[in-house]
Amino acid sequence: MTPRPRASGVLFVVVTLAALVGVAITASLGRWQLGRAAEKLAYEQTLTSRAALPALDGASLAKADAAGAAEDLRHRTVELEGLWLPEHTIYLDNRQMQGRPGFFVITPLQLRGTSAVVLVQRGWVPRNFQDRTQVPDVVTPAGTVRVKGRVAAPPSRLYEFSAGDSAQGSSRIRQNLDLAAFRAATQLPLLDLSVVQLGGPSEGMQRDWPVVSSGVDKHYGYAFQWFGLCGLIALLYVWFQIVRRFIRPRRERSS
Structure with a gap:
C-alpha cells in the first residue's frame, strides 16, 4: 500500500x-x-610574544600587579631577588611530573626592595608511599636568592571531596591552595599571580614543567x-x- x-x-x-x-x-x-x-x-x-620580552624584576612585577595588570603579565619571564619564607611552604598533593605522582613545592618569596610577596612554584618532589604524611626534604637557602622563572596564574586546582583548604587546617600538605584564604591566614601581601621557577633540577626538586599549550x-x-x-x-x-x-x-x- x-x-x-x-x-x-x-x-x-x-x-x-x-x-x-x-x-x-x-x-x-x-x-x-x-x-x-x-x-x-x-x-x-x-604568550609567545610576551615570553620574548625582557625579563621583569621584582619591583616591576609588584608595580604591574598593583595596577591590576596581573593577567597581562602571564608568561612573562622574570628574574627576581628576595628572601624565601620557608615557614609558609606548602606541598600540593597529587601532582604529576613525568607520569610520577608527588608534590608541587610552593614557597612565598619576599621580593627585594618591595613589601610584596609572590608565591613561587619551585618544583616537584616525589611522594613517600610508605608514609603519605611525610613532608619531602627540600633545600631552602637562607639569605638573598635569585629566582628565574615565568609568570603564571596561581596554582591550578584539582577536584577534592573535602570542603577545600579550610578542611585541611594548617597542614603543609594540601590538595589545593586558595590564594585569598592563604593570604588571610598568613597575613602576607601576596601578589595575585605566581611564578613558575625554571631551570634544571636543584634543591631536591625537579622542574620538568609541561609545555604550555592552548589546546x-x-x-x-x-x-x-x-x-x-x-x-x-x-x-x-x-x-x-x-x-x-x-x-x-x-x-x-x-x-
Missing part, C-alpha cells in the same frame, strides 16, 4: 525542515569551534566532527529524499 500523496508531501516537508535544522546547527557548531581555535591561536601567539588541536577535532555530521545529514537527505525519489519511479516503470 503506497502512502497517500498528501501524507507523503507532509512527511517530505517535515524531513526537509529537520534536515535543514540539523545542517544549520551542526555547521554553526563547527564554525564556533573554528572561532574558538582562532582565539586560542591568538592567545598562544600573545587548539582539540577545537579543530571538534570542528571536524561537527562538519562531518553536517555533511552526513546533507548526504542522507539527498540520497533518501531526492535520489531515491527519482530512482523508484524509473524502477516501477521498467518493471
Whole structure:
C-alpha cells in the first residue's frame, strides 16, 4: 500500500525542515569551534610574544600587579631577588611530573626592595608511599636568592571531596591552595599571580614543567566532527529524499 500523496508531501516537508535544522546547527557548531581555535591561536601567539620580552624584576612585577595588570603579565619571564619564607611552604598533593605522582613545592618569596610577596612554584618532589604524611626534604637557602622563572596564574586546582583548604587546617600538605584564604591566614601581601621557577633540577626538586599549550588541536577535532555530521545529514537527505525519489519511479516503470 503506497502512502497517500498528501501524507507523503507532509512527511517530505517535515524531513526537509529537520534536515535543514540539523545542517544549520551542526555547521554553526563547527564554525564556533573554528572561532574558538582562532582565539586560542591568538592567545598562544600573545604568550609567545610576551615570553620574548625582557625579563621583569621584582619591583616591576609588584608595580604591574598593583595596577591590576596581573593577567597581562602571564608568561612573562622574570628574574627576581628576595628572601624565601620557608615557614609558609606548602606541598600540593597529587601532582604529576613525568607520569610520577608527588608534590608541587610552593614557597612565598619576599621580593627585594618591595613589601610584596609572590608565591613561587619551585618544583616537584616525589611522594613517600610508605608514609603519605611525610613532608619531602627540600633545600631552602637562607639569605638573598635569585629566582628565574615565568609568570603564571596561581596554582591550578584539582577536584577534592573535602570542603577545600579550610578542611585541611594548617597542614603543609594540601590538595589545593586558595590564594585569598592563604593570604588571610598568613597575613602576607601576596601578589595575585605566581611564578613558575625554571631551570634544571636543584634543591631536591625537579622542574620538568609541561609545555604550555592552548589546546587548539582539540577545537579543530571538534570542528571536524561537527562538519562531518553536517555533511552526513546533507548526504542522507539527498540520497533518501531526492535520489531515491527519482530512482523508484524509473524502477516501477521498467518493471
